[in-house]
Amino acid sequence: MFEAIAFYVFSALTIVMFYVTVTTNNALYALSALAAGMIFISGFFFLLDADFLGVIQLIVYSGAVMAMYAFGMMFFDSTKVVKEKTHSARNVFILTALSAIIIVAILTAPVIADNAQALFQPFADKGNVENLGYVLFTKYLIPFELAAVMLLVAMIAGIVLASKKMDIPLEKDAQ
Amino acid sequence: MEPVKFDLVALNLNTIMPMLITLGGALFILIIDLFKKLDKQFYVTVSMATMLLAIYAIFQINSAGRGFFDVMLVDGVAVISQLIILGASVLFMPLALTGFRFREFKFAEYFAFFLFMIAGFQFMVSTDNLILIFLGLETGSLALYALIAMHNRQKSLESALKYFTMGAFAAGLFAFGSMIFYGITGSVEIGQMKTVIEGNNFSNMPLILLGTAFMIAALGFKLSIVPFHTWTPDVYEGASAPLAGYMSIVPKIAGFVVALRFFDFLAMADDGVVQTLLWIAAVATMTIGNILALVQDGVKRMLAYSSVSHAGFVMTAILMGTTQAHVGMFLYWTLFLFTNLGAFAMLWISRHPSKQFDIRYDHPFTKFSGMVKINPVAAVMMAIFMLSLAGIPPFAVYWGKLYLIGAAINSDHLYLALIMAINSAIAVYYYLKLVVFMFLKDPSQNDGTIYNMNGTFPLRLVLIVAAVFVIASIATIEPLSAFIQTHVVASGF
Numbered sequence: 001m002f003e004a005i006a007f008y009v010f011s012a013l014t015i016v017m018f019y020v021t022v023t024t025n026n027a028l029y030a031l032s033a034l035a036a037g038m039i040f041i042s043g044f045f046f047l048l049d050a051d052f053l054g055v056i057q058l059i060v061y062s063g064a065v066m067a068m069y070a071f072g073m074m075f076f077d078s079t080k081v082v083k084e085k086t087h088s089a090r091n092v093f094i095l096t097a098l099s100a101i102i103i104v105a106i107l108t109a110p111v112i113a114d115n116a117q118a119l120f121q122p123f124a125d126k127g128n129v130e131n132l133g134y135v136l137f138t139k140y141l142i143p144f145e146l147a148a149v150m151l152l153v154a155m156i157a158g159i160v161l162a163s164k165k166m167d168i169p170l171e172k173d174a175q
Numbered sequence: 176m177e178p179v180k181f182d183l184v185a186l187n188l189n190t191i192m193p194m195l196i197t198l199g200g201a202l203f204i205l206i207i208d209l210f211k212k213l214d215k216q217f218y219v220t221v222s223m224a225t226m227l228l229a230i231y232a233i234f235q236i237n238s239a240g241r242g243f244f245d246v247m248l249v250d251g252v253a254v255i256s257q258l259i260i261l262g263a264s265v266l267f268m269p270l271a272l273t274g275f276r277f278r279e280f281k282f283a284e285y286f287a288f289f290l291f292m293i294a295g296f297q298f299m300v301s302t303d304n305l306i307l308i309f310l311g312l313e314t315g316s317l318a319l320y321a322l323i324a325m326h327n328r329q330k331s332l333e334s335a336l337k338y339f340t341m342g343a344f345a346a347g348l349f350a351f352g353s354m355i356f357y358g359i360t361g362s363v364e365i366g367q368m369k370t371v372i373e374g375n376n377f378s379n380m381p382l383i384l385l386g387t388a389f390m391i392a393a394l395g396f397k398l399s400i401v402p403f404h405t406w407t408p409d410v411y412e413g414a415s416a417p418l419a420g421y422m423s424i425v426p427k428i429a430g431f432v433v434a435l436r437f438f439d440f441l442a443m444a445d446d447g448v449v450q451t452l453l454w455i456a457a458v459a460t461m462t463i464g465n466i467l468a469l470v471q472d473g474v475k476r477m478l479a480y481s482s483v484s485h486a487g488f489v490m491t492a493i494l495m496g497t498t499q500a501h502v503g504m505f506l507y508w509t510l511f512l513f514t515n516l517g518a519f520a521m522l523w524i525s526r527h528p529s530k531q532f533d534i535r536y537d538h539p540f541t542k543f544s545g546m547v548k549i550n551p552v553a554a555v556m557m558a559i560f561m562l563s564l565a566g567i568p569p570f571a572v573y574w575g576k577l578y579l580i581g582a583a584i585n586s587d588h589l590y591l592a593l594i595m596a597i598n599s600a601i602a603v604y605y606y607l608k609l610v611v612f613m614f615l616k617d618p619s620q621n622d623g624t625i626y627n628m629n630g631t632f633p634l635r636l637v638l639i640v641a642a643v644f645v646i647a648s649i650a651t652i653e654p655l656s657a658f659i660q661t662h663v664v665a666s667g668f
Contacts, residue, residue, distance in 0.1 A: 109358070149198065149295075
């Protein structure tokens with residue numbers, strides 16, 4: 001009962017928020033509505049007992065991505081009303097149809113992948129996050145550590161390449 | 176909450192020892208750099224020591240096996256490819272000790288990236304878990320993009336960005352392909368996938384083909400298979416010459432090993448659709464690569480297209496699927512390693528601060544005209560590398576070509592063998608074009624110093640090692656192929 005009520009409340013709120021995002025002419029409204037929609041989506045994950053994904057949704061999408069969008073918006077005059085220019089009705093039609101097809105494909109994908117079975121049976125008596133921790137730090141320990149190395153490489157590369165001095169003339173090495 | 180208990184011996188730490196050593200070397204360089212700014216000689220020494228230690232660690236792995244909850248898979252193929260990767264890196268490293276002061280070598284990070292890249296590719300070849308393959312590939316590629324961009328020319332940055340964009344796209348395709356195969360089989364491990372797909376007798380063929388298409392495109396970008404080769408000449412042109420040579424060998428052998436593990440069982444399906452796809456890709460790659468190489472004005476661009484063609488040549492081994500073909504693949508790549516790295520090192524040694532022969536290219540053909548009259552030793556050396564690339568006996572790549580064409584005939588791919596032979600003949604033309612320029616044309620106006628401007632003792636030593644290997648390959652071919660044979664057979668390919 002409680003879950004059903006929560007599900008419908010969250011669905012209604014999510015749909016309203018995303019509707020506002022798509023229809024409003026004000027960039028600031030669109031951004032705020034999108035952030036709110038993302039937060040409401042995390043509610044579904046909590047309802048489905050996927051606590052970990054819920055938290056990730058909050059931190060990554062609502063927190064990091066939206067905060068970055070917000071910073072991006074600060075460089076523009078975000079209170080101005082955006083005028084949409086539609087060049088061709090045909091393009092709009094094709095893109096809408098494509099999106100619809102993709103949604104159908106996404107919804108039917110689990111039906112096709114019926115025969116996928118979990119290779120690692122989760123511990124029934126443990127929670128979501130504990131189970132994830134078990135898999136991540138046993139089976140996937142090496143990929144987890146390598147991901148850390150990859151992020152380190154990306155970070156150092158970003159710092160090193162930030163210098164902009166190009167095409168400096170070469171000098172002879174004193175050897 | 177009770178802790179999970181496992182035995183430390185069961186982890187089989189040996190399997191990740193080589194990567195741990197390279198990663199440790201990279202971190203050591205980064206940490207040293209924090210405290211004291213040191214010369215590039217120091218970093219080159221540390222990197223060389225690290226790589227030699229890693230090679231030693233590979234030889235210490237006695238039994239092929241799995242480790243770390245079956246994520247690591249160090250079989251014979253992984254051992255050979257790691258040896259190729261580290262061998263090419265050991266040959267590459269001294270090329271940093273140049274006569275000119277290039278900006279990238281002032282940074283300790285350059286050497287750290289280099290070791291990180293090796294570790295990434297090592298992980299990529301020694302697992303059959305698609306997640307770890309993906310992470311290894313991305314670690315290696317990210318470090319490689321940075322290495323290219325650090326050459327500090329507008330062109331290098333451009334080529335690094337081009338490579339990065341293409342690479343990111345390929346990574347997306349790889350993820351999609353993996354997702355589809357996970358959907359079909361419920362596993363991200365190639366061994367398990369094989370069991371499931373063969374178990375239900377390829378019943379999901381449309382989905383398998385969709386996933387295969389994604390995988391061919393993703394790996395095709397890395398291996399520069401036509402039609403995913405378009406980035407290759409531009410990126411090689413922007414990168415420094417030795418790095419371009421390195422790129423034509425190391426990331427590709429890593430990609431070939433993944434392709435071998437992945438396509439080996441798919442290509443052997445009864446209806447042969449995947450095999451036909453690979454056939455078309457391989458033939459198109461060697462033919463189009465060859466034809467485009469014919470019309471190039473810059474030697475580096477010509478070598479870039481020629482390496483596309485060589486990749487197509489080796490790709491045939493995967494579709495043949497016989498043990499002889501797989502041995503031929505590793506043999507070819509080992510011989511190609513020395514030859515191609517030698518050819519690119521020749522360009523590096525003649526690197527010049529200004530482009531005095533051509534407004535666009537560092538190394539146009541005209542730069543080398545009449546080289547034999549000015550600098551005979553260098554001209555002869557360059558000619559040896561070119562003849563070897565062309566597959567003229569008794570130089571190195573000839574034996575690889577012989578082995579692969581022989582494998583094609585033995586596995587009843589007669590048309591393929593014919594196309595391979597014709598392509599080898601076409602390739603002779605553009606390699607000999609450079610030889611003709613060097614030996615038969617009149618010298619251009621220069622005093623000969625340009626051919627050796629960037630040269631130092633370590634660079635010449637690398638060239639000598641490569642040239643000696645190319646010439647002496649007639650003697651080394653027997654033990655080399657025997658060594659590769661034992662390892663390939665041991666891992667069941």
